[in-house]
Structure formats: structure tokens, C-alpha cells
Amino acid sequence: xxxxxxxxxxxxxxxxxxxxxxxxxxxxxxxxxxxxxxxxxxxxxxxxxxxxxxxxxxxxxxxxxxxxxxxxxxxxxxxxxxxxxxxxxxxxxxxxxxxxxxxxxxxxxxxxxxxxxxxxxxxxxxxxxxxxxxxxxxxxxxxxxxxxxxxxxxxxxxxxxxxxxxxxxxxxxxxxxxxxxxxxxxxxxxxxx
Amino acid sequence: xxxxxxxxxxxxxxxxxxxxxxxxxxxxxxxxxxxxxxxxxxxxxxxxxxxxxxxxxxxxxxxxxxxxxxxxxxxxxxxxxxxxxxxxxxxxxxxxxxxxxxxxxxxxxxxxxxxxxxxxxxxxxxxxxxxxxxxxxxxxxxxxxxxxxxxxxxxxxxxxxxxxxxxxxxxxxxxxxxxxxxxxxxxxxxxxx
Numbered sequence: 001x002x003x004x005x006x007x008x009x010x011x012x013x014x015x016x017x018x019x020x021x022x023x024x025x026x027x028x029x030x031x032x033x034x035x036x037x038x039x040x041x042x043x044x045x046x047x048x049x050x051x052x053x054x055x056x057x058x059x060x061x062x063x064x065x066x067x068x069x070x071x072x073x074x075x076x077x078x079x080x081x082x083x084x085x086x087x088x089x090x091x092x093x094x095x096x097x098x099x100x101x102x103x104x105x106x107x108x109x110x111x112x113x114x115x116x117x118x119x120x121x122x123x124x125x126x127x128x129x130x131x132x133x134x135x136x137x138x139x140x141x142x143x144x145x146x147x148x149x150x151x152x153x154x155x156x157x158x159x160x161x162x163x164x165x166x167x168x169x170x171x172x173x174x175x176x177x178x179x180x181x182x183x184x185x186x187x188x189x190x191x192x193x
Numbered sequence: 194x195x196x197x198x199x200x201x202x203x204x205x206x207x208x209x210x211x212x213x214x215x216x217x218x219x220x221x222x223x224x225x226x227x228x229x230x231x232x233x234x235x236x237x238x239x240x241x242x243x244x245x246x247x248x249x250x251x252x253x254x255x256x257x258x259x260x261x262x263x264x265x266x267x268x269x270x271x272x273x274x275x276x277x278x279x280x281x282x283x284x285x286x287x288x289x290x291x292x293x294x295x296x297x298x299x300x301x302x303x304x305x306x307x308x309x310x311x312x313x314x315x316x317x318x319x320x321x322x323x324x325x326x327x328x329x330x331x332x333x334x335x336x337x338x339x340x341x342x343x344x345x346x347x348x349x350x351x352x353x354x355x356x357x358x359x360x361x362x363x364x365x366x367x368x369x370x371x372x373x374x375x376x377x378x379x380x381x382x383x384x385x386x
Contacts, residue, residue, distance in 0.1 A: 082316050083323025086279075112308050116299060119312020123275050124320035126313065130276025 035191035037099035038065065040092055040129075041184025043176050044103065044121040046081045047072050050176025051092055054167070054184045062188065064167045066092065067177040078117070082124040089128035101129040101136045102187035104144055104179065139186050147186040228384035230292035231258070233285055233322075234377025236369050237296065237314040239274045240265050243369025244285055247360070247377045255381065257360045259285065260370040271310070275317040282321035294322040294329045295380035297337055297372065332379050340379040 035056050043050035049070040055063045070088045072081040092098070103122065109115045129136050139147075145154045149162045160178040166185060173181060228249050236243035242263040248256045263281045265274040285291070296315065302308045322329050335345045342355045353371035359378055366374060 079319045079323040079329040082320040086320035115305050115308035116312035119309035120316030123313030123316025126272045127275045127279035127317035130272040131279055136272035
């Protein structure tokens with residue numbers, strides 16, 4: 001099964017009513033179509049925020065429209081980094097027709113200080129989306145792996161490989177961009193709009 | 194000693210060279226003048242961010258130009274609250290000639306989740322300042338109390354009372370606005386520009 005087939009099977013698997021569900025007109029499962037439109041996936045961190053803008057069209061392989069890692073050198077102070085994250089997210093949103101924004105939840109970090117800094121990076125990113133009145137969705141890392149790879153215990157490398165295969169993307173994505181793309185894919189695959 | 198005298202003594206105490214320092218022309222202590230200009234003090238939290246814009250002029254009592262508590266009801270999701278914080282800070286900054294932004298550091302919170310949410314509120318606030326290329330300063334709560342009240346162990350009520358006295362402010366400030374004003378006062382009082 002090649003990449004395109006893999007993706008098609010995923011979409012059809014979700015669009016098709018399950019064996020036990022009624023599939024007459026107006027049945028609930030008919031609403032369970034995959035997401036259609038553009039999703040901005042964000043993997044926020046103070047010094048390397050991953051951004052991936054993906055377009056989903058019915059029955060077609062998703063397209064990576066744009067991706068970026070917002071790198072901020074350690075010599076720049078924290079407020080500067082937060083401004084850059086905010087600006088980059090705003091730039092992605094203003095230059096596209098994004099429907100939804102998706103972020104991975106931070107589940108555990110070493111200490112209070114790190115939690116706060118990661119939180120600040122998330123806040124700077126989310127604020128840009130909220131100001132534009134875009135719905136923001138958060139997913140636990142386990143859920144992202146399950147939705148994308150099909151296994152909650154998938155390694156970072158497996159995730160990146162599957163993401164790149166799903167997008168049929170030629171060049172290798174940077175790790176933070178692959179994570180951002182992963183959460184955008186998770187959003188589209190698990191969407192129950 | 195009335196409020197105006199108290200403030201004057203504080204300013205003069207800082208502007209005057211200390212007993213042991215040289216006070217000839219060009220001596221270091223001559224640079225230790227108090228801050229002049231507008232400072233936006235911010236006390237960020239997800240549901241009740243305090244904002245206080247204070248103007249400092251040489252030898253005069255500081256003036257509270259504007260204050261606000263950004264209240265966001267619990268029924269609104271977290272991203273909405275972050276957008277409101279970002280918008281309110283931007284609104285204060287765009288409508289004034291702010292030189293510096295000052296925030297109180299969060300020293301300790303109960304758990305990881307709270308640390309992250311507080312961090313996000315800070316991030317949303319700081320990003321608005323950073324985008325406008327305004328310098329952002331952070332102060333430990335102990336330092337704010339020491340600078341404003343003169344005692345690191347001052348109670349919240351003592352802080353609020355002293356802040357209101359310094360500003361000669363008629364109406365009672367809301368607690369979050371008093372905290373925001375406190376950190377702005379701390380910035381101006383300890384400024385070594």
C-alpha cells in the first residue's frame with residue numbers, strides 16, 4: 001500500500017459508517033466526514049516553535065502549504081522570543097484561510113520554571129489565533145500518535161516518517177515542523193465537526 | 194508626613210548620593226535619578242489580569258493614568274482569555290506613550306497545570322509588548338514589596354494601601370490593579386537607567 005492509498009484508506013475508513021451503525025439518510029455516521037479546509041498546527045517552545053499549515057480536501061492527500069521553525073537564539077531575551085512567536089503565528093494566519101488551529105498539549109516538564117516558559121510560548125501563539133477568532137484545539141501527545149501513527153507508543157522518528165509519508169512531502173521536515181504537522185493531521189483525522 | 198511628602202522623600206532619597214559615595218561631578222550616584230516617563234504595570238492571570246499605567250515626572254507624585262482588570266468569566270475557554278489579555282495590553286500600549294512594561298514574577302504555584310496557565314497569560318501579555326519593541330522588566334514579589342512598602346514581608350493589604358497613597362488615588366483600586374500599580378512603582382523606584 002503506497003502513501004496515497006494509505007491516506008485514502010484512512011479517509012474512507014472514517015467517512016464510511018461503521019459496521020454496527022445505521023447508514024440510512026441522516027444517520028449520525030454520515031456527519032463523520034474528515035475535516036475539510038486549512039489547519040495550522042503549532043508545536044510551541046520558546047526557542048524553536050514549529051509551524052505547519054496543511055490543507056485538507058475531501059478524498060485527496062493533504063497538502064503542506066507552508067512550514068517554519070521560529071528559531072530564537074539564546075542571546076535574545078524571553079520577551080523578544082514571545083514577540084517572534086506571536087508575530088510568526090499572526091503571519092501564517094493573515095496570509096492564509098485557516099479554519100482551525102491545533103496544538104499539542106504539554107503533558108510533563110521537569111520543573112515549575114520550564115512549565116511557565118513553555119506556557120508563555122503557548123500563550124503567545126494562542127493569543128494570535130484567539131485575536132483572529134479562530135478556534136483553537138489541543139491534543140494530548142498520546143492522542144496525536146494514536147491518530148497519526150496508530151500507536152500511542154510510536155517514537156518521534158516514526159511520527160516524523162508517517163507525517164512526511166501522509167503529506168507525500170519530498171524534503172525532510174525539521175523535527176519541530178513534523179510535530180506541528182502531526183498535530184494538524186491528528187485534528188483533521190479525529191475531527192467530528 | 195503626608196503622601197506627597199512621603200513620595201518626595203523617596204525620590205530625593207534616591208536622587209541624593211548616599212553618605213559613603215562620592216558626589217562630585219560625574220559621580221556614579223548622580224545617575225541614580227528616578228525613572229521618568231510612563232510605565233505599564235501588569236499582573237497577569239488567566240481570569241483577572243491587572244493593568245495599571247502610571248506616569249512618572251521628576252519631583253512630582255506619580256499619576257495613575259489608567260487602570261483595568263481584564264476579567265474573563267470561567268465559561269469562556271482559555272484561548273479566548275489569552276486573546277483578551279493580549280488585546281487589552283495592546284490597547285493600553287497603542288493609546289499611550291509607554292516607555293517600559295513591568296511584570297511581577299510568579300514565584301510559586303501549586304502545580305504544573307497552574308504554572309502553565311499562568312505562563313500562558315504572561316506570554317499573551319508580554320507578546321503584545323514585545324511586538325511593539327517595548328522593554329519588559331520582571332520583578333520578584335519580594336523586591337516589589339521592598340521597593341514600594343519598604344518591607345519584603347508586607348501583606349497584600351499593606352501593599353495596596355501604600356500604592357494608593359503613593360498615587361494619591363481617590364478611589365479604591367481593585368486588588369489586581371493595585372498589584373499591577375505596585376510593580377510599575379517598583380520599576381520606577383529601583384530604576385538605574
